[in-house]
Amino acid sequence: MHLSHQKEEQEPAPAKRSSARIWNILTVLILVTLVCVLSYFVILFLNPNSSLNPFPPGTLNPALLPPTVTVTPRHTLVPTWTPTSMPQAGVETPIPTLVAGPVLRQEVIPTEKPAVMVEPADEYAFELQQGSPSLITASQFHQTASCDWMGVAGQATSLNGEAVRGLFVELGGALTGAESVENLAMTGLAPQYGFGGFEITIANQLIPSEGTLWIQLLDQQNLPLSDRIYFNTYEDCQKNLVIIYFNQVR
Template sequence: MKKVLSAAILLSLVLSGCILVTVPTPTSSPAVTSTAVELPTETQTGVPMLTSTASKTAVASATPSKTLTPSITPTRTKTLTPTKTLTPTKTSTPTKTSTPTKTLTPTQTSTPLPYTLQVEAPVYIKNFVHTDKGCNWLGVAGQVFDANGNPVLNLVLVATGNLGGSALNLTAVTGIPEADVYGPGGYEIQLANKSLASSQSLTIQVYDLQGNALSEAYVFDTYADCSRNLAIINFKAQ
């Protein structure tokens, strides 16, 4: 009974770790096998671990590096803003130019006609001769003078053209008694029995008694106006 109790106590002590059991070592030395046992690392809670990071210090080279010569940077020119391009207008096609004809050599110039208009002519006034007719009269009258200013008689005045839709071809002779009221060497031609307006449709010209032209044919106008129903046209020799 004592042996059983002693064995139980001994087993209890061994299990509790209180008794160190010595195991005899064999005489021959067995080969030692190194087995790495990974032991858990005890980490202290709350205490940060400082990691030492070694910085690599650059060692300056004793040999100086080659200095680069800076290149010339081109200056940027200012870009011009293009102006507004005008839309070309449509060019008309030139017409065909006619080839000029050969110029004829002028023949000998004729002698200028001896009579021309006075500077003041024509002058338009109220009919002062046929006062009884008033506006029911329209005419042209005047005088013809030589180069010295003397009245010239027996020259023919011819008025032609169109007036009020009718063709005219009327004549008068200078120096007749009925025309003396206009002065020595006077003439008078009645154009119509009322005042009528006309523009550039009538001419008057001086002839001699043989029908030779002594002046150019000069254009004159008429007016449907009682205060201008008489045209005074004088001629003079050049």
């Protein structure tokens, strides 16, 4: 009796083992299914246009795309044909030879020097007024002046046309057959020529000269304010006073 009872208790064991196998199989199937589903979504994510996608994305309408810009040249340069000389066979090209001939020399005819010569220089504050210099008789400003005196006079004006006083006027150069001439005056000391007037005596006799005398404006530090203005003198009582006006330009 005891043995038969033990056999009855041991009979349910095969049923428990079969149920465990079923759960193991189901677990494996679920894992395989999850792996397949994940792989499917990864494929769709990486390639939305895959044939596995039941809802592929729509294609863009070409009409909605912006047109591409094509650069076309405005002018087409057509190569021009340039004729070239082809050497002929058997014909030698003569080499030109130099033949000595008379050399023509152009004769330069000297022209008369201008009455005024301005030295090329940098930009100065004062320039020569148009129409200067002019030659007049000294008796217009000095009624008692004799014919044995000659000089140079004028005036300096500012940008506004007002007289400028206190500038030095230097006379330099040389007269024909005489020693060098050096003299200094100041604007404003000869009011008969204007409030910025000056006057310098050249000589106490009439001596003709041609471009050997000059005057120049200087500031209080003896720095040039104008070019050297060269002028001529004449042995003529009607031209014994040279008038030169300076205008400020900057």
